[in-house]
Amino acid sequence: MQAATKLSHDLAELKMLRLEREETQRLKKGKQTLEDSTMKRLSDMENALRKASGQVDRANAAVRRLETENAEIRAEMEASKLSASESVLTCLEVAKREKKCLKRMLAWEKQKIKLQEEIAEEKEKISELQRHLARMKHDQKEAEVKWGQELKAKEEALAQVEEEQRAKEAAEASNKRKVEALRLKIEIDFQRHKDDLQRLEQELSRLKISAQSTELLHPSNALPKAISEGAKPQGETIAKLLRELDNLENSSEKEVNCDRECIICMKDEVSVVFLPCAHQVLCANCNDDYGKKGKATCPCCRAPIEHRIRVFGASS
The missing domain is CATH 3.30.40.10 (Zinc/RING finger domain, C3HC4 (zinc finger))
Structure with a gap:
């Protein structure tokens, strides 16, 4: 545009120069010096004009190029405006989608936190169950050990009971044998004592009868002599038997009163x-x-x- 303005100025000067040339041609005859200067100036101006025309051509080319570039730029601007509007729309849509995504992200974060808490709770439950399982295994082992000990103790107790039962049966058998032996001994002793008592009673009655018979056969004055002569052994025997009878009676009474009471x-x-x-x-x-x-x-x-x-x- 500067070249165009300069070109317009140069064109105006060219017109003025032409006018001056015409004037100078009119005044040529009179003024040779003016003509020379004018020619020189004209040549200079023509050179300048040629230069200016070249510059104008170049400027026109530049202008055309600039116009084409400007058109392209305008087309690009329009396209950029369209793309900008489209991009704004897309940006709005993207912003909306981003908001939706953020909301989803927040929801996912909340759900993630909740799931993490649930996972932590499940892990605690799993650890608690593992500890409970370990305790149950330990209790099971202890119960198995106790059960084994109880089985062993039961077997030992059964063996001991069987042995005690066998010992009891043996003791009962031996007690029965002892009771039978004791009963036989008691019966034998009782029969022996009974026989002794009967024998002593018979002997006592016989001695009493013999004493009465001797008293009847002999008078009273002759009794000491008969006792001293003929019946001395018999009297000693009677006294001895009476003493034994008294001893037996006293011993039996003492036994009944003391040991058998x-x-x-x-x-x-x-x-x-x-x-x-x-x-x-x-x-x-x-x-x-x-x-x-x-x-x-x-x-x-x-x-x-x-x-x-x-x-x-x-x-x-």
Whole structure:
């Protein structure tokens, strides 16, 4: 545009120069010096004009180029405006999508935090379950150990019970044998004492009869002589038998009063044997009332009474 303005100025000057040339041509005749100067100036101006025309051409070319560039720029501007409007729309849509994405992101973040909390809770539950499982395994092992110990103890107890049962059976058998032997001994002793008593009673009655017969056969004055002469051994025998009888009676009374006396009523003779301790300390009447409530025990050794045997007229 500067070249165009300069060109317009140069054109105006060219017109003026032409006008001056014309004037100078008119004045040529009179003024040779003016002509020379004018020619020189004209040549200069023509050179300048040629230069200016070249510059104008170049300027026109530049203007055309600039116009084309301006048109292109305007087209680009229009296109850029369209693209800008489109980009604004896309930016708005993108902003909307971004807001939606942000909202989704926030929702996802909240859900993620919630899921993390749930995962942490589940991990705690899993750890708690693992600890509970470990405790259960430990308790199971302890229970298995205890069960094994209990089984072992049960087996030992069963073996001990069987052994005790065998021992008890053996003890019962031996007690039965002892009871039978004791009963036989008691019966034998009782029969022996009974025979001794009968023999002593017969001997006493015989001695009394013989004494009465001797008193009837001999008078009273001749009794000392007969006793001193003929019946001295017989009197000694009678005295000895009487002493033995008294001793037997006293010993039997003492035994009945002391060893064979019931420890409850302190009157009757003992007649019941307790098994397995084999103590004989109660009479039949006290035995009926003893041990009715609960399990009875022996009054002497406090051993449990399993069997009771009634004996008749037995000595210790």
